[in-house]
Amino acid sequence: MALNTAQSKEAGRVPLPINSRKDTWWIKPLLVFLGLSTFGIYATWRAFENRYYSWGPYLSPFYSPFLVIHIGHFAISPALLILPFPLIFRMTCYYYRGAYYRAFFWDPPACAVEEPAARKQYTGESRFPFTIQNLHRFAFYIAVIFIAILAADAIIAFDFNGHFGMGLGTLIMVVNVLLLSFYTFSCHSFRHLIGGALNCYSCSRSGKTRFRIWQRISLANERHMLFAWLSLFTVGFTDLYIRLVSAGIIHDVRFF
Amino acid sequence: MDKVILKVFRGDSNGGTEQDYEVPTFEGMVVLDAIHYIQINLDSTLACRWNCKAAKCGSCSAEINGVPRLMCKTHVSDMAANGRPIVVHPLKTFPVIRDLVTDVSWNYRNSEKIKPLQLAPDAPKPLVMQQMDVDRIQEFRKCIECFLCQTVCHILRNHNVKEQFYGPRQLIKLANLDMHPYDALDRREMIRKEAGVGFCNITKCCTEVCPEHIHITDNGIIPLKERVADEYFDPIQHLIRKLSGADKKKK
Numbered sequence: 001m002a003l004n005t006a007q008s009k010e011a012g013r014v015p016l017p018i019n020s021r022k023d024t025w026w027i028k029p030l031l032v033f034l035g036l037s038t039f040g041i042y043a044t045w046r047a048f049e050n051r052y053y054s055w056g057p058y059l060s061p062f063y064s065p066f067l068v069i070h071i072g073h074f075a076i077s078p079a080l081l082i083l084p085f086p087l088i089f090r091m092t093c094y095y096y097r098g099a100y101y102r103a104f105f106w107d108p109p110a111c112a113v114e115e116p117a118a119r120k121q122y123t124g125e126s127r128f129p130f131t132i133q134n135l136h137r138f139a140f141y142i143a144v145i146f147i148a149i150l151a152a153d154a155i156i157a158f159d160f161n162g163h164f165g166m167g168l169g170t171l172i173m174v175v176n177v178l179l180l181s182f183y184t185f186s187c188h189s190f191r192h193l194i195g196g197a198l199n200c201y202s203c204s205r206s207g208k209t210r211f212r213i214w215q216r217i218s219l220a221n222e223r224h225m226l227f228a229w230l231s232l233f234t235v236g237f238t239d240l241y242i243r244l245v246s247a248g249i250i251h252d253v254r255f256f
Numbered sequence: 257m258d259k260v261i262l263k264v265f266r267g268d269s270n271g272g273t274e275q276d277y278e279v280p281t282f283e284g285m286v287v288l289d290a291i292h293y294i295q296i297n298l299d300s301t302l303a304c305r306w307n308c309k310a311a312k313c314g315s316c317s318a319e320i321n322g323v324p325r326l327m328c329k330t331h332v333s334d335m336a337a338n339g340r341p342i343v344v345h346p347l348k349t350f351p352v353i354r355d356l357v358t359d360v361s362w363n364y365r366n367s368e369k370i371k372p373l374q375l376a377p378d379a380p381k382p383l384v385m386q387q388m389d390v391d392r393i394q395e396f397r398k399c400i401e402c403f404l405c406q407t408v409c410h411i412l413r414n415h416n417v418k419e420q421f422y423g424p425r426q427l428i429k430l431a432n433l434d435m436h437p438y439d440a441l442d443r444r445e446m447i448r449k450e451a452g453v454g455f456c457n458i459t460k461c462c463t464e465v466c467p468e469h470i471h472i473t474d475n476g477i478i479p480l481k482e483r484v485a486d487e488y489f490d491p492i493q494h495l496i497r498k499l500s501g502a503d504k505k506k507k
Contacts (some may be wrong), residue, residue: 094474100458101459111410112319133362135489196482
């Protein structure tokens, strides 16, 4: 079988067929595509729905903090004001970047797989608008504020009309804020800011402390992808649970 | 499985064909064993670069079933599942010399452009370093220069922008130097402009294929991107540095 092609000769490389991989390389990008698309469609629909966001002490994470702004007689959905911030955090996240470049941009769809469309000129993240990805640390700062707000919401979820109690919704909200915290604080930017930027840890007392924190964050950082997906699922599931309870489709399970 | 078919690229930069070879197998056989069998018994003209056969010299890199791998570390039984032939090609990103041998000299030329360690004037004499200061960079020194990361990187492989991007191997070398506790040079401008760290879109293929399991992206390239962000994209840090008069090179 002749393998010579004009394209490969131009590049001065070995003449090879376009794609030699015969394994199921397409499964991973397909799952990422389906996962992110499903969440994106659901979150957009919920943001515009602007109802069924609270029940008893529960408040959906999509609608927290509950800020209502009116333009004339029209009330803007709080979710539309809130969701862009976690969206920016996730869009500039080092894990998600790699995942959506593969699944949505096919740049590349998988390792050692040819890209389908001939692109004019590849510049990666070195040119605008992709240089914005370098501002991930600022999205992280805002994400920390949201973690604090959602933690307060989870604490309030124990307050049933002035009585300390706990329902399934409380448990879901607590798990959600914990997983969001793991995801946020295992972030590459935080790892850099806390100690990664230093070269000599032993040169100062604060350097030694920062090294120990950096080590622990590095351990969590190895599971950043896991936390990214788990927290994406729980934040959507928390909203869904509160919506279903609020709409009267299901009843909250009360533990005590 | 008594026998396996190997489809091996035969040719040079002018063109070539896949040649089929039937090779008897044995337990624990690796692809390099099969290539050696072909050279000894079937076709002594087959060209292949190898040295240690212990996954330490980084010489026998090839594309096996479409994925860059070391031939000495890749088991025939894993590649020939369901009796499928094993496809062995040379590295796609670099010019072929003959058969499975490619010209990887571009990597060495780039390596020479990176200035070696410049000891800071305040470095202790003799140079004694604490383990906590070298923990990170020891990982980078495991690199065996097999260039699998370079060949799988789509920026070099598909887009072929070798003029603007040094590739994962050289970025790891730069990370090793930039994170050194007593290196006096500020390498961030080089990391950004000449080495082109901004070209990396962190799809982590380099990490996936690294036979030394170096976390190239998470521990090398992303920290370099963050260091570049410190210098060029973070106005708060820029202001703090201006006000405090801090050196660019952080200790």
